[in-house]
Every structure is written in structure tokens, then in C-alpha cells.
Amino acid sequence: xxxxxxxxxxxxxxxxxxxxxxxxLALLAGPASGAQEPAPEPAPEPAxxxxxxxxxTFQWSSxxxxxxxxxxxxxxxxxxxxxxxxxDGRWHVFFTRVDTAGDWGLAHTSFTDWSQAGDATQTDxxxxxxxxxxxxxxxxxFYFAPHDEWYLVYQTGLPSFxxxxxxxxxxxxxxxxxxxxxxxxxxxxxxxxxxxxxxxxICDDATCYLFSADxxxxxxxxxxxxxxxxxxxxxxxxxxxxxxxxxxxxxAVYQVGDTDTYLLLWEAIGSDGRRxxxxxxxxxxxxxxxxxxxxxxxxxARSNNVSFENxxxxxxxISHGELLRTTxxxxxxxDPCDIQLLYQGIDPSAGGEYSQLPWRLGLxxxxxxxx
Numbered sequence: 001x002x003x004x005x006x007x008x009x010x011x012x013x014x015x016x017x018x019x020x021x022x023x024x025l026a027l028l029a030g031p032a033s034g035a036q037e038p039a040p041e042p043a044p045e046p047a048x049x050x051x052x053x054x055x056x057t058f059q060w061s062s063x064x065x066x067x068x069x070x071x072x073x074x075x076x077x078x079x080x081x082x083x084x085x086x087x088d089g090r091w092h093v094f095f096t097r098v099d100t101a102g103d104w105g106l107a108h109t110s111f112t113d114w115s116q117a118g119d120a121t122q123t124d125x126x127x128x129x130x131x132x133x134x135x136x137x138x139x140x141x142f143y144f145a146p147h148d149e150w151y152l153v154y155q156t157g158l159p160s161f162x163x164x165x166x167x168x169x170x171x172x173x174x175x176x177x178x179x180x181x182x183x184x185x186x187x188x189x190x191x192x193x194x195x196x197x198x199x200x201x202i203c204d205d206a207t208c209y210l211f212s213a214d215x216x217x218x219x220x221x222x223x224x225x226x227x228x229x230x231x232x233x234x235x236x237x238x239x240x241x242x243x244x245x246x247x248x249x250x251x252a253v254y255q256v257g258d259t260d261t262y263l264l265l266w267e268a269i270g271s272d273g274r275r276x277x278x279x280x281x282x283x284x285x286x287x288x289x290x291x292x293x294x295x296x297x298x299x300x301a302r303s304n305n306v307s308f309e310n311x312x313x314x315x316x317x318i319s320h321g322e323l324l325r326t327t328x329x330x331x332x333x334x335d336p337c338d339i340q341l342l343y344q345g346i347d348p349s350a351g352g353e354y355s356q357l358p359w360r361l362g363l364x365x366x367x368x369x370x371x
Contacts, residue, residue, distance in 0.1 A: 052336045054256060054263060054281065055368040058293055060306040064314055065345070065360035066117045067093060073107055073122050074099050079344040079359035080138045080198075080250075080320045084328040086167055093117070093342070094139040094152060095361065097124070102355040104137045106154060108170045114363060125152075129173040131162050136176075138198050138320070140252075143167075143328040146226065151201070158183070159199040159210060161230060177230070179210060184222070184236040192216045198249045198320070202262075202285065203229070203330040209285050211264075213249040217242045219266060219289075240280065240289050245269040247278075250320035253285070255333045260284055263292070263334070265300060267320055275319035276302035277341075301341060306364055315345025315362065337371035340364065 069075035075097035082094045090112050097107045111120040125131050131152075140153040150167045154160055159180060162173040179199075187196050194215030202209055208229040210222040219240035224232035240247060250267030264280045279300035280289040293300045301318040308314065321343030326335045344359045351357075 052257065052371045054261075054292065054336050055366070055370045056293065057298055057368060058300055058305055059367045060301055060341070060364040061367050062306050062308050062364040063114075063362050064309055064312055065362055066114060067095070067109065067361035068118065069097055069107070070122045073097055073124060075107070076100060076356050077359040078107070078361050081342045081344065081361050082139045082141045082322050083324055083342045084141050084143070084167070085324075086328065090168070091117075092141065092167055093361070094125075094141050096137045096139065098355050100356070102353070104135050104355070105133075106131065106136045106139050106152075110168065117361075123170040125170055125173060128171045129162070130175040131173050132175065136160075140200050140322075141167075141328075142201065142330055142332070144229070145329045146229075151230070153179075153199050153201055155197045155199060158196075159212065159233075179230060179233045180222070184220075184234075186236050186238065187212075187214060187218075187220060190214065190216065190218050190238065192244075194244065198251055200252050201330065202253045202255070202332045204255075204285055207285070208330065209253070211251050211253055213247070213251050213266070215244060215249055217244045217247045219247060219251060219264070221285075240264075240266075248275075250275075250277075252322055253332065254323055254325070255331050256281075256336050257333065262287070264289055265323075270296055270302065272316075274303060275317040276300075277318060301343070301364060314347065314360075316348045317345055318364070319344045319346075319359075321361075339366035341366075 067078050069078045077098045078095050080096040084092050090110055092110045094108050097105050106125040107122055108125055109120045109122045111117050126133050136154050138155050142151055144151050149163045152162045158178045160176040160178050164172040166172050183196055191214045196214055198213045200211045203226055206226055208224050208226055210233055212220045218238050220236055221239045222233045222236040246268050248267050248269050252265045254263045256263055260283050262282050262285055265277050268276055268278050270276050277300040278294040279292040281292050282289045303316045321341050323334050324340040326333050341364045345362050346357055346359050
């Protein structure tokens with residue numbers, strides 16, 4: 001819940017309690033002898049304050065690289081971050097690591113303040129837990145409140161997940177399970193030369209949705225009931241489509257405050273070959289996605305609307321990342337008054353084989369005033 005919503009509810013409760021107290025005192029006093037009992041005063045209308053809304057244009061201020069792979073991790077890159085904050089205020093960042101042989105895996109780091117992010121211990125999740133070896137990439141972490149468990153969703157060629165009851169113990173993640181055991185027909189029919197990847201889960205009060213990309217211009221949405229999660233995913237549909245570069249990969253979906261508005265972010269490849277983010281909104285997770293900031297001139301996040309500390313533009317790519325949420329749970333809620341994006345960036349001069357590119361993680365803060 002945003003600070004504005006807290007203030008609104010506090011004023012409403014105060015006004016209501018004041019009215020009830022006045023009415024109670026009047027009843028206890030009773031009417032004066034021989035006098036007609038006056039009609040009770042109507043309760044005052046509660047003060048209202050409009051809920052904060054998302055901007056329609058965005059400006060960002062970014063840190064330099066905050067998280068780079070440590071030498072002990074055996075990785076050339078830290079990429080595809082997912083970020084949650086536990087009940088004790090500790091940040092947990094899960095990310096993809098890639099070694100010099102081109103093998104992809106998952107890593108974890110945690111800290112209490114972002115100033116500690118660069119020095120915090122990094123753990124190879126495959127070597128330390130039952131997640132095990134093999135292709136694992138693009139993690140997405142959240143707490144599933146109905147099960148009192150943490151979920152880590154990632155790609156293995158299929159949408160897979162592991163669970164733990166202790167997010168502070170990197171060695172406690174379970175062996176992989178799949179949400180689906182085969183690629184849905186609609187994906188097979190539309191994927192072309194792309195890849196089915198970048199899986200993201202979000203739930204409302206009744207349904208859990210699995211969003212995914214195909215590097216070929218399609219946003220897919222599968223679903224199951226909240227009661228059946230993590231089982232039963234099906235009814236896969238295309239909910240947004242464009243050219244391959246315009247809807248590439250790295251998608252994420254968030255609830256805006258405690259409203260019925262949802263924000264969808266999707267990574268694109270610009271006319272300059274650099275990665276950037278488009279954004280769309282919908283009323284309800286089953287609603288129609290409408291453009292918010294979705295062009296290169298008016299992007300959600302791109303090199304042309306991001307400024308950097310000390311003028312050090314260490315990256316021209318604002319690529320695969322996640323927003324910092326107000327809650328770690330399956331609702332994926334964000335505060336529209338305080339939007340921050342943990343993203344992957346890269347030295348503009350870097351080149352060569354994609355798996356060997358030296359991606360690093362930076363944190364961008366929205367500076368567009370809306371609240």
C-alpha cells in the first residue's frame with residue numbers, strides 16, 4: 001500500500017471514529033427535560049485523496065554497476081536479475097551467471113543496504129542446492145503466501161521452479177519441477193526461430209498467470225487457479241504481439257498499488273541495436289493491454305531517458321530486469337510513487353559471443369514527479 005493510500009485510510013478512520021464518539025456522548029447525556037430530542041448530526045464525509053497514478057512519460061537516474069560476478073563464481077556476467085525483500089528488510093537478488101565455456105546457471109546474493117551489494121557473498125545455486133547442474137537461466141523469485149513458501153521460477157527449456165521455506169539459505173532450494181511438461185501448441189505455431197523463455201508468475205485473488213516470451217514478437221499468458229498453483233497451467237494465449245524486435249523478451253507484470261491496474265514491461269531491441277523497455281497497462285490481469293510509454297521517443301526506460309551518476313554512462317542498454325516491489329508475495333505489487341528498476345547493462349564497447357558479454361547490474365530510480 002502506498003503512503004498516499006495509508007493517509008487516505010487513516011483520515012477515513014479518524015473521521016468515522018470522531019462521528020461515532022460524538023453520537024455516543026449525545027445518547028449518554030439524553031435529551032433535556034421537556035425538550036425534543038434533536039436529530040443526530042450526519043457523519044462528516046471522509047476526506048478523499050486520489051490514488052497515485054503511473055506517469056505517462058518517465059525519467060530515470062541510475063547508479064553505476066552495483067553487482068558484478070565475483071571471481072569465485074566463475075562467471076563472466078551477472079544478468080537477468082530478480083529482486084525481493086524479506087520480512088526482515090533484507091534484499092535478495094537472484095541472477096543468471098555464465099561461465100567461460102558458455103554454460104548458464106543461477107546465483108544468489110543478499111544484503112541489507114544497496115551500498116553493500118557489490119561486496120555481498122555470491123552463491124552458485126546449482127552447486128549449493130538441489131537445483132543441480134544443467135541449463136538454468138532467467139530467475140524470478142517470490143513468496144507464495146498460501147503455501148508459506150518461496151518460489152524460484154527459471155527456464156530450463158521449459159518453465160521450471162524450485163521452492164524453499166528459508167530464502168536466507170541458498171542451499172535449501174528444492175530440485176526443479178516443471179509447470180508444464182511440453183511447449184504449448186500455440187507457442188510451437190508462432191515461435192518461428194525464437195525461443196520460449198523468460199517466465200514470470202503473478203496472481204490475483206483467484207488466478208495465477210504465467211507470462212512468457214518467444215523472441216519473436218509474442219507475449220503469452222497461461223493460467224491456473226490460485227488453489228491449484230503450481231499445478232494445472234494451461235489455456236495459453238497470445239495477449240500482445242508485434243515484430244520480433246519490438247516485443248523481444250525480459251517481460252514482467254506488476255500490480256499498481258492495491259488497484260486493479262496492472263503494468264506490463266517488455267524488452268525491445270531499438271533501431272540502434274540497444275535494449276530498452278516498453279510499457280503497457282491493463283485493468284485486471286485478463287484485460288486488454290494498452291500502450292503507456294512504448295516508443296523509442298517515449299520509452300519506459302531507454303538510454304535517452306536515463307541519466308547516470310557523475311555523468312558516467314556506463315551502458316547504453318537498459319535490459320532484462322525487475323522493479324523493486326512493495327511486497328515479496330505473488331501479487332507483485334509496486335508503489336507508483338517510488339519506482340526503481342534493477343536492470344542489466346553492459347559497457348558499450350563490449351562485443352563478441354553473446355554468452356561472453358560482461359553484463360553487470362545497476363539500479364535506476366524514477367524521477368518523474370507523480371505523487
